[in-house]
Amino acid sequence: MSAVLAEASAAHAALTNRNKVALVLLGTGVVGGAFLKLLCTPVAGRLHLVGAANSRKQQTDAVQLAARDLRDRLKREGAARDDTALFSALDTHDAALKVIVDATASAELASRHADWLSRGYHVVTANKSLAGGQLSGWRALQAARAAGGRYGDAATVGAGLPVLSTLRRLCDCGDSLLTLEGVFSGSLSYLFNHYDGSRPFSVLLREARKLGYTEPDPRADLSGEDVARKLLILARNAGFALGSDEVVVESLVPETLRDVSTETFLERLEELDEPLAALHEAARARGQVLRFLARINQRGRARVGLTEVPPTHPAARLYGTDNQFALTTTRYHTQPLVIQGPGAGPEVTAQALLGDILSLG
Ligand SMILES: NC(=O)C1=CN([C@@H]2O[C@H](COP(=O)(O)OP(=O)(O)OC[C@H]3O[C@@H](n4cnc5c(N)ncnc54)[C@H](O)[C@@H]3O)[C@@H](O)[C@H]2O)C=CC1
Numbered sequence: 001m002s003a004v005l006a007e008a009s010a011a012h013a014a015l016t017n018r019n020k021v022a023l024v025l026l027g028t029g030v031v032g033g034a035f036l037k038l039l040c041t042p043v044a045g046r047l048h049l050v051g052a053a054n055s056r057k058q059q060t061d062a063v064q065l066a067a068r069d070l071r072d073r074l075k076r077e078g079a080a081r082d083d084t085a086l087f088s089a090l091d092t093h094d095a096a097l098k099v100i101v102d103a104t105a106s107a108e109l110a111s112r113h114a115d116w117l118s119r120g121y122h123v124v125t126a127n128k129s130l131a132g133g134q135l136s137g138w139r140a141l142q143a144a145r146a147a148g149g150r151y152g153d154a155a156t157v158g159a160g161l162p163v164l165s166t167l168r169r170l171c172d173c174g175d176s177l178l179t180l181e182g183v184f185s186g187s188l189s190y191l192f193n194h195y196d197g198s199r200p201f202s203v204l205l206r207e208a209r210k211l212g213y214t215e216p217d218p219r220a221d222l223s224g225e226d227v228a229r230k231l232l233i234l235a236r237n238a239g240f241a242l243g244s245d246e247v248v249v250e251s252l253v254p255e256t257l258r259d260v261s262t263e264t265f266l267e268r269l270e271e272l273d274e275p276l277a278a279l280h281e282a283a284r285a286r287g288q289v290l291r292f293l294a295r296i297n298q299r300g301r302a303r304v305g306l307t308e309v310p311p312t313h314p315a316a317r318l319y320g321t322d323n324q325f326a327l328t329t330t331r332y333h334t335q336p337l338v339i340q341g342p343g344a345g346p347e348v349t350a351q352a353l354l355g356d357i358l359s360l361g
């Protein structure tokens with residue numbers, strides 16, 4: 001090959017590698033499974049899956065990773081979990097962009113996001129435990145971002161609705177968030193949009209779980225914990241240095257079901273029926289409906305919990321898994337800026353992960 005040809009071919013290879021993205025996927029459950037399906041579509045052509053793991057097994061073999069039933073295979077076979085082997089698959093790949101995708105709900109994995117960023121990996125996550133957890137974790141994340149790490153978090157709020165991007169854009173323009181309120185949970189929205197007393201609450205909850213709207217342990221939704229995490233992520237992005245213990249959270253989980261295992265909780269869902277029916281009936285008698293609302297005011301006072309609202313209230317006019325975020329800011333002050341749409345579900349959440357990866361470069 002002539003020197004000119006060799007140079008042109010090296011330049012071409014460098015350009016190709018610059019566009020390539022090597023990925024490790026952590027979590028092949030509801031969201032991770034939908035993400036694997038998106039990786040088989042033409043828009044994901046430059047994305048290369050070099051490792052995938054669930055909580056017990058992992059795979060780095062190219063042939064196995066390309067299998068359409070990778071998710072099921074991982075349930076039966078694969079190597080034991082070992083981050084070193086997964087990350088070395090990323091390190092040895094010639095792609096310029098190396099991304100760890102966290103589609104788990106593991107707080108332990110989330111606690112390592114900042115470290116991964118500081119080691120030069122990009123992180124794209126549906127896991128809210130770091131940004132929506134302890135303030136110290138949020139601060140570590142901000143430090144890693146300031147040092148150049150790129151963190152894709154669109155899936156963490158509204159399952160990819162353009163909420164975080166809009167809020168950050170407003171703040172970048174010098175606008176300030178005054179108040180934020182709405183419905184931040186897709187599963188709780190689904191439950192209370194459908195619950196009219198004709199079917200037991202537990203039946204609807206099982207339905208929401210089957211459709212992939214709830215957290216792996218639905219108590220994370222019913223306790224208000226997942227909503228509080230989203231509120232914290234939004235508030236912190238808007239500049240409120242809010243600690244996780246500063247959100248008043250009103251749980252729907254009865255005391256007797258708080259400390260049991262997930263399996264036992266799922267077997268005893270019927271215990272939710274009576275208390276929820278009583279709340280529903282009391283609201284109905286007053287001409288109100290129940291909605292699980294989140295709110296933060298200008299002084300940083302934050303609360304999430306079940307609220308009775310009149311049928312004319314904006315949150316009473318939602319459908320399916322709709323989330324609703326009403327942002328009142330210095331510049332949107334006569335009427336709030338409202339972002340609304342489906343806020344849970346495997347496809348939309350997986351798409352949010354994909355979108356964040358594609359926008360890395
Ligand atoms: N389902 C939804 O609509 C939405 C979910 N999310 C978030 O997506 C995340 C995943 O949710 P789902 O897919 O519904 O849960 P899931 O329970 O279906 O899947 C979780 C997966 O993570 C794996 N996992 C747990 N610990 C792990 C570890 N240490 N290493 C590797 N894998 C591990 C599990 O084996 C499982 O494959 C959660 O953080 C959730 O909050 C975010 C937005 C919407």
Ligand SMILES: N[C@@H](CC=O)C(=O)O
Pocket residue numbers: 156158159184185186187188213214215221226343344345
């Ligand atoms: N379980 C969550 C899923 C998205 O974050 C919800 O119900 O909103």
